[in-house]
Amino acid sequence: MTESPRVLIVEDTVSLALTYAGQLEAAGCQVDMAASGAEAGQQLIRSPQPFDVILLDLGLPDGDGLELLKARPEMVRDSSVVVITADGSINRAIEAMRCGAHDFLVKPTAPERLTTTVVRAGQHRMLEREVQQVRRISRRDRFQGFVGASDAMQAVYRAVENVAASKATVFITGESGTGKEVTAEAIHALSPRSSGRLVAINCGAIPENLLESELFGHVKGAFTGALEHRDGAAREANGGTLFLDEICEMDLKLQVKLLRFLQTGTIQKVGSSRPEAVDVRVICATNRDPALEVREGRFREDLFYRLSVLPIELPPLRERGDDVVVLAQHFLERFAEEEGRTFDPLDGEASEQIKQHPWPGNVRELQNVIRRAVVMSSGTTLSLGALLATPVTTADISREPSIETPLMLFGPSSPPSADSLADPLAALDGLTLAEIERRIIDRALARHDHSVPGAARALGLSPSTLYRKLERWAQASTQV
Structure with missing residues (x-):
């Protein structure tokens, strides 16, 4: 900071005002003066930029200086206010500080005390402005696929940058739809492993009996349908990043094998007795409360602590x-x-x-x-x-369908027939399984005001599974 502090002296005694001005100008300050509260207000309006310091006398001819502070909050917002008065009572000092004053001086004031207090107050204000300017310049509204400039997202951007270079496991938490997969992609893109693959596995979308094979691979003949050798996601991510989404939906038995993989850096394909070493950085995510899952016995405590080395929590919208x-x-x-x-x-x-x-x-x-x-x-x-x-309210999201309400599978424009009223399943005649699934999901969405989390809860699905179905249908409709 090489600029000189700009100071406004609000003092009705001309001799004192001139004395203060001379002392402050000798210390390198730029000084303006006002003899009353009204004149000070005009100075503040006319000034092209805020004063760094306002040296304010409390005993003004047109009112008390503290009342001026209360009436003009922009004074303490934009400037460091140093109150100076002949009334040195502690109550006045406390009241001045409560109004936002930076410091308090009692008349008569030694020249060294005056200049030191005002110059430091000016430097403090100029430093604050520089910090605010740097924050504005460095504030990002776009970052690695994210859109948003809120304070909450600035913290996420910094966290992603901080953890990207590390080899440690990252545990991303947050409600469904907050961008956990985007976060994993950003961490991978900024990491030294960006030249390798990012392989994603959704632990809630793959049946439990197939998840181990998807994750670690299998050998030919390991189980019915294993017609050839297959590398799992961990092997495919060798040299890169493995992203395990919805980790809290993983079966407890497989959690043990995942923990062993994290501790040893080796995998063992289903049906094989030979361990294989892999070099993988693991990122996992969940929309559940992992601490609650541990307490309820659905998630291993040792695995939780092994995974949550570098936690990142995403804010809801x-x-x-x-x-x-x-x-x-x-x-x-x-x-x-x-x-x-x-x-x-x-x-x-x-x-x-x-x-x-x-x-x-x-x-x-x-x-x-x-x-x-x-x-x-x-x-x-x-x-x-x-x-x-x-x-949509929280009650809507958690509301379950009434067992007294029959399941309606008719289209929006087709009234139910007499046969379908007698037998609701008659409406399924002639429909494929995919068509039945879509009608049930459409009905659940309509009951929950098109809230995907609410409909997913009612159907016993994870929201991510339902979102993927909707996205797939939307893509199919645009291709027709």
């Missing part, structure tokens, strides 16, 4: 402030381009609707809502009213 609008605009532009449409930027009404919605499905839910809105909206203005008319 509702805690990311204005990021939700920035993300919505990002998805709007992306999906509009995909659909060959043109839309106006989100207006104030749409932005407010988006900010007020709780987004229990987080970024993935927002993405799906914007995609549907792009397809369904006519004209150039995005219409969100119908999609966000009924906010």
